[in-house]
Amino acid sequence: WAAEEFETLDLGDARRNRRAIELLNDLGERPTASIPGACRGWAEIQAAYRFLGNDRYDWLDLLEPHRVCTQARMAAHPVVLCTQDTTQLDFNGQVIEGLGPLSYEAQRGMYLHPTYAITPQREPLGVLDAWMWAREFKDAEGQRGGEPESRRWMEGYARVAELAAGLPDTRLVYVADREADLLPLMIRARDLEHPADWLIRAKHNRVLPDGDGEKLWARVLATEPLGEVHFTLAPGRGRRSRDVRQALYAHRVSVSDRRGGRVDATCVIARE
Structure with a gap:
């Protein structure tokens, strides 16, 4: 291989x-x-x-031929999910130059933030991109220097959007967790005219500009459910396996871009 x-x-x-x-x-x-x-x-x-x-x-030179092969595999599929998340590389207790703090200041390691391409049927296609960095240590006032870490999510979408131009027959969907619920990311996608879709787990229950203070989740949950999904939740730490039934809601909304304009999106809620 x-x-x-x-x-x-x-x-x-x-x-x-x-x-x-x-x-x-x-x-x-x-x-x-x-x-x-x-x-x-x-x-x-x-x-x-x-x-x-x-x-x-460097590691980007090693990644490049794999990235090219990944893109070729993506072209054979009508839909590809471009998933992003961050993981810690924990080297605590090891003397290695260039490490920084992790979740706790006493921990030592680095962060890795890859874009992983898979099909909706969970077939892995490869790694498209990655950020890797070590956090700076906090100064005497408790402030941490360096670039804002939120930038990796916005650049991640931008690179997926660039890739979409070379895959006209493949629908790319950028998938990210709550940390990517960033208005600048949505604005960037809108301004690029959405060359790639985005699916982001919501973190902020935003106030809607046309609802007299009404919030996003209340607006969506006031609609009729589309139906139900039923699945078995796998066991986890301190949690037993159990059956889950969730009602699905979806509604098209507009949120303020804080510049006098709006960003349109579809909000989907699965509620047990």
């Missing part, structure tokens, strides 16, 4: 290209192992660390 997926990889030296493919094969066969655990022998371990420590290329 790695030889086909990374056939176009160009790290400036054929030996580096071969080493990358060998390392990807090793890590793919043992995805939960450490680098020493995945490599076969001391010589391979040393070669892997030399490869990863080479500053003549």
